Amino acid sequence: MSRSRKPASQRDVVEQWVERLRDFQNFSLKRVSPAEPPLTFSRKCFSDLIKWGTSFTELASELFICLELPDPRICDVVRRQKLNDNYYALYQADSFGKIPVNILGLNKVWMGDFDECAAVVNPVDPLYDTKFCWAHLNLPVDRFIPDHVKSVSNKTCGKGIPTDVKWSVCMPKSCSEKEITQALNFVPKMFGIQGKAICSTTCRPTEAKAEPIVWVMNVFLGFFVLLAVFATVVDYYESVADYKYGETPDVSTLKYILCFSMYTNGQSLLDTTTTKDTLRGVECIRFFSFTWVIAGHFWGYWANADNLVQLADIFNTLIYEIWINGFFSVDSFFFLSGLLLSYTFLRKYNISDVRKPATWIFFYVHRFLRLSPAYFAFIIFYATYLPQVDVGPHEIIAEKDWSTCRDSWWKNVLYINNFFDAEKSCLGITWYLAADTQMYVFAPLFLIPFFYSAKMGFVCAAIGLFLSTGITYFLFFSYDLPATLLKAIMISDDLSRRRMHTYVYTSFYVRIPPYLIGICMGYVLLSTKNQKKMMNKGLAGLLWILSAAMALGSIFIVHSYNNGEVWSKFDRATYNAFSRLCWPLSLSWLVYALNRGYSGLIGKFMSLPFWTPLGKLTFCAYLCHIFVIVVYLNMERLPLHYVGLFETYAHGVIPVTLLSLCFAAVWCLLFEMPFVRLERFLIGSTLKRTHKPRPPNECPEKEIVWTAKL
16 A cells, blocks of 8 residues: 655755755856856856856755744844845846736736846846846747637747747846847756747847937927927017017018917917818828827737737627728828829919929929928937837837938938838838828829820829739739738748838839829819719719728728638739729718718718818827837836727727827927928928919918828
């Protein structure tokens, strides 16, 4: 008869624990001498690892001795110093991530305590410091998740992989990411476990880096703030107290300074007055497209959530395609850009003007001066301050998004940052500005024909659409690209993702159809401005149905593909090519109906005055929203957890939208609107001399100045 095993006493457990720790240290020392560290470890890194292990062992030994003492107070008196010298090792280990709940739901974020790790202090060695890192575990999790989120390339480990399981560790700051990976992989081998447990390690900054460029940027911003305050005070007394400065204000320096007045610029920003030439509903479309962009980016960050299986269920729900396919929000911006450019340019100039070289010189100079001040200032701000605020446990944005600014800023200045590996460009979302500017460069090819005849204009636009569609088919058949960028990200195929992003998603020649359709629609609205004949209500209703069908089809027809259905190259190319035709055509009818009296309550809602200031802010808000998202999410110290649509908007999209608008208001008043007014002063008089002014009844009282922005 076998005897029952006697349970281990507390003393036995502690002795085994201490012995295991000592074995670990001895195991390391037998293979590597601190005096001669291995080639794969730096001397400082190896020394700190051994120091941490030694402190942990000594702490365990002291605790064991204290347990054996008859009176705990003796330990406080005799052993206090040694315990205090080694407690940091326990805090460092305690900050490691633990095995979490909801393992079957693929809780892939095993997060520890970021702040505890950052606060570790070694009282014996003040130079000893720690950092919070993510160890990406090499686990076959793709066997336990839904098919539509599996990695077809069988990659399950590494930052950015949908099925990546990561475990937070607190390691010496002297160790590189590669050294930490090797050290963590070394531990299982001590216990006879073969294989690679950790495929890579990525570390997070625990404190902001003090760099000289920060002080330079502080001075730069301070100068513009003081200038704006001074101009505001002067402008207030000049306009409200009727105190005039300068005998000849038209030529004085003061008028240029007053361009920075927040008093006047704020009134202009909040101004909701319209003229007979104002296009109704445009600002509403612009604002909702902007919120769609934020929602799409926020949903993208849910890839870092700790409940992947629950998150993956959104692919089974048809309504979520609205956010999964948020890429159409950018097509809306392209459409509005072409629409407003055509509507403004064709109304402002005549055929004799377009034959003058000066017209086209100012055409391009205006574009550069209109966008660049606010854009370039934010690039500097972003590259300077994002490293200061990107402190926290979450891997929200890749470091390359701001670190490349120091090397590739010239691409942004030339508006070509969507070329030459667009994924490594400075502030990646600005590919849109580059693509839109490149479309603007070629816009005269499609604007000038309309001065000769409508037929010639539509034929040129049709040729452009045909060429773009042909290029799309060529790219999809040549590179076997997925139907959407999201699919390229899901399959974790780096080559396909880069090709899809560079050749299709960010290239102006593929994305230009909405822009060309917008140009055509601008001409239609201009030519039918005084038309009195009303369309048959039945036909208008039919066009509403057709417009809704094209818009909904563009978004939802790809649902089966996102759920794993196999599409041929032809199917994928056709969807990409014709969805970019159907979406702007749908918007074309919406804009036409809003401005020609076929929109009913929809038109009244989309023409409400408060959309105007919100629409004006979208350019600066678009620039800053990624910065706001990083700051917002880095305040959280718990893993991101997906709950549902309402929670995503209530706790994410809406707060980020409001914060982005607040930031945008400041940036607009400091940089965008002042330089718009300066541009008017500097080149406005020259423009008047280059073409004959129109009669008063042919010109609006206020020029549309928001044509070249989001």
